[in-house]
Amino acid sequence: MKAYLVSIGCDNYQSETLNNLSGAENDALAVYDVLVDSEYSIYEKESSYFLKSPVISDVKGTLEEALFDKECPDIFTLFFAGHGGVVDGTYYLCLNETKTDRMSFTGLSLTEIFRIVSSSGVKHVNLVIDACNTAGLVNDLLSLIKPELMGAKGSFGISILAAAASDEYAGEVAGQGLLTGSLINLISGRDKVNSDVEFLDLVNLGRVISTKFIQEGRDQTPSSWGMNLYGPSIFSKNPYHSQDDTISTHDFSFIPPASRVGMVLLNYKDDLWGLYDDLGNTEGVREFLEVIRSAGEAVDNTDDLVTLLKGVGYRFIEKFSPEYDFKQLELINAISTVLIPHLSNEKARVAFSEFMALFKFYGIRLLDDTLENLQEDKYYLINKEGAGFDVLSNYYYLPIRLSKLVGYFSQLLLVDEGVNEKVSAFLDLVRKDYSGHLMVMSEEQAPYLHSFFGVYHALGKGEQVKDLLISYMRDYIGCTGQVAALNLPAENTLKFLIQRYTQNKVNIEYKSNPDSLGASLLLQSNAYGIGEDVDLVLHALDRHSFHLFIPGNIGQFGGKIIENGFNMVLRCGSNFWTCKDFSDIVKEHFEKYSEIDLSSLSSIEKYSCVASSFVQPDRIPLMV
Template sequence: MSKVLLCIGCDDYQSLNKLSGAERDALAIRTALSTGPLSNINPADAYLLDSPARHQLEATLLDIQDRYDEIESFTLFFAGHGGEANESYFLCLSDTRADRLSTTGFALSRLFEFFNELKAAHCNVIIDACNAGGMVSNLGILLKPEVIGKAKTFGVSFFVSSAADQYAGETSRGGYGTLALLKVLAGEIDTGSRARMLDLVDIGRPAAQYVAEQTQGGQMPSVWGVNLYGHMPLFGNPHATDNPTSSLLGLTGISPASQAGQAISSQSAELYALMFAPEHELTPEKLFHVLTKFVDRLADIPNSVGAFIGGIWQSLEKSTGRHANSFSRVELSAACIALLLGTSDKDNTSRDCIVGLAHEIVGEVEHLLRDIVQRLQESPSSLCRHGIPDLFYLPQRISRILGWAGAAVHLARELGISDAPLKEALEQLSVFLMEHYASVCAGMSEDEAPYWASFLTAINTDDLNGFGELVVSTLISALVEHEGRLARPLLPAKNVCAYLKARADKDSAALKPFCNSPSETLALVFLISERHSLEEELDYNLLSLDHVHLNIFIPQSYLEFSQPFVPNGINHVFQIGHKVWAVADVVERWKTACIPQMENDTSLRHATTRIGALCASLIFPDRVPWFLLSH
């Protein structure tokens, strides 16, 4: 399929003020995107219009429709005047009149109608014009099915050089927005990506930042995009490397005319809603709610699920930097891995995508650990945020950090790369945690169980100055003190105060409605205590836990471990005082029943299954990756 480029520069206006650099900008973009070793567009498919009238633009678009049966990507660049009228945005062509903008300008919605007829999998729109950000407010109109079409919905990316109330400034060498884009294409501005190819959002983000800095906020470009059919490259990356931790998936794509493309586009409105949702709404739960149905539709189409999820990751990853949750990028990558788990046994693209995303998690977690250590050096209390609520949330925050750190160590080992940088960062972090957070690091909620399983199995008993022993001892103390009752997973915020009061009062009856029984945290403590020589301490306190239940849930197949409710598996339930009189009794059942069950699960023989199941347990902390303890 062809990649088509149409560049329009409009200097010569009949009724509006003439410009001097728009045609030059259009030529420069056409040259950059269609010539040279990094270009991704054939010069024969790159069109240039200088100061066209409205009918000339329409004729060119119709000619492109007739010339191409199917287009992989269509890129439109426009430099000139632009404006808003009647709640719509219009490109101003040579015969456009300011007093009749609605009837003489070229409406952006009209452009989308042409895009739909072109049957392009992805469309890039670059507008270096005044008030171009005004189209943002009309995005809902543009994305209606009657505008973009139901059957052949396309992915779309935008770079607009100015906000709705701003002019697009020019220099003697061209418009600010165009010059910034050209600097990125020439490698003068580094995008930070080391992938072999860049899409428009990769290119547009650093260009927008450059424009904002050069104009001191006088001109604020906007960049956003949705990849429905996989990563859609626009230009080669001048700073590319072959390092797998930087190159996620290479080139993937799904044709909208294909079976997979039709499965995606038939319900694409939900994807658009997801892509343009506020950052705080992009939780793993939200991603699963929307994306699982698409994964299910694609599951029987070879090599389509990985391409689809890879494109979704590419679209959403660019917004994670604005999220208040510093682990949002890690959670996005892990959620995508978990979505791929069910097809990883039969789909090469799913496996490749899991491996690429696992590399991303390892690199990102290492970066986050170093950032946390730096903040703790500056302020030892930096992990504390919300006063009284931290009595409940701080232990979970610590377990979450260390759980992802442990997961990154496990992933590094599965990928065959060094875990030394992670271990070094963990060593530094443990010093601060032991000095400032030792008494509150663990033992508040069952949510902590998968994180502690991940962390405690990733380290040796003599690592981190004995921090692992401190965690296990703290968990034992909390469970003994509160009769094996910790807050149930995902306890609603409205119940936190009542739970804390009941816990402080040691009121078992009041605690019960907020707690889980049986407890998987208690089961974890039973199985991990021996590693830290704490089994005698736990045995000594078992009388305080008499009649308490603990549980180990092992699925029939770990390929099902990312489902919201794992449908098949065995609950190994124990009751202290009923065939359990010592730690050894649980360990014996673990060895004779649980480990053989996991050994019979052939899916666990594959690294991608283990990676996917571990990520699923940290995304949905109501399940524990018990296979980590079987080694």
């Protein structure tokens, strides 16, 4: 199937009675780009043309070259944006040299265009005119409606899309014609036609656009016609055509299935659809991260990766938007994590900033909602549903939930310090009603608490939260550093709790050994100036092992496996005896094994490390 396009935009007019335009050439170029240069193109680039403010001879010469000098196409599309009008029942396209008082000599009539096309042997013609009074061209159709030609062998079919009624002007917004903008949105996949056929025809596209204009109450009435359609009427490829009859990428993303990225996503459709249907808890978000990471590795370039992450990410975030919990923030962090290795790319940086802005929106919403609910019900953070262990589970999960909240609110401070007052109000309520739950329970708390205390210290606000650090450190020493292992199965949490409160030692299979949570608290204790106080009771942790991973660089910090870095395990009473000793050893190893310059990190780099650690809590954001 051969398809050619001639796209004409006329901004400049020599006639004093025709005002120059500013967006017609842009419209014609945009149509050319989406029909010829996009991934959905069916038009041959070497046989398609873009004309800027041409004279009539240029247009006729181009039509002759396209339709007669080359192999005759099956489909020919002519797009025009500019001035147009009806004279003596004939519709004319106004070109650069057109004079309104000599329209029949200086304008290009549709009758002339039909005559040229009819003698070429082309099978189907698409005509799109974004100009005023275009519905007046209906009179020119009479030259085609002849009984001896209707349906005759070799006659061509024609589809026409006109921007406005015969007595209407064609409007524009931001330098783009309303008709052109709507058409481009449909054929590029930004808007969806409710059809999964492989190709779109101009008449149906016109109906969709016309209905949209009516619903929006616009003072413009696009219209479309089709005639003599004995064969297929094809205008463009349908971005939403899917080779899979069960699940389309549009079911779980904003990505058209016929696109390059859509074709990649079809390989992950079952996993993504399952997660979209029920994301579940935090583990669901981690599964989401693994799926989009794998899909991202399958695309060809960073631009396609950004398209994938935005198309899938925004759809998931929108799905769970009504919920006031961690889901939106976790999803944003998962998407941001996949972008970390690509932040040297401009498009990836822009997308990352957009997701940071989205994090700010949902972070403030969560903060406001949490404050409001705590002020109305001081037990708001406690799970009150169920019986038995469903209630007892608060002893395990409530400290983790509190750590997540302070962690996310510290991440929010990296984006907007202006929320400090609200975060302080939240912390005051925590001190008042939840001080007994400022406990170390699980290794999962490590990245959240490290970010919280690290951000406050970096912002010079450490004194505001030093009392909270003391509470966590006191509890850690009190339980002799016995914290639950990362990803401890739910069925073992009760066993861990019982042993934590009734035995001197927790079974090795339930606890983290060595742990990173204690390592973080030791570092923060030294930074906050309470290290010497901790040293007085540090003997309680004698022979306890602490673990930290030092990343080689930030670019790999988002990966599932960080290839370059150093795993450090230090034993209290053997490798160090004070908090300062511990901090000095960590600093020495960081300088030796990491390329990261902590003194020059940007807020985006700090934010990215926090995002990765929150969705992958097997690492601590030491950069904060």
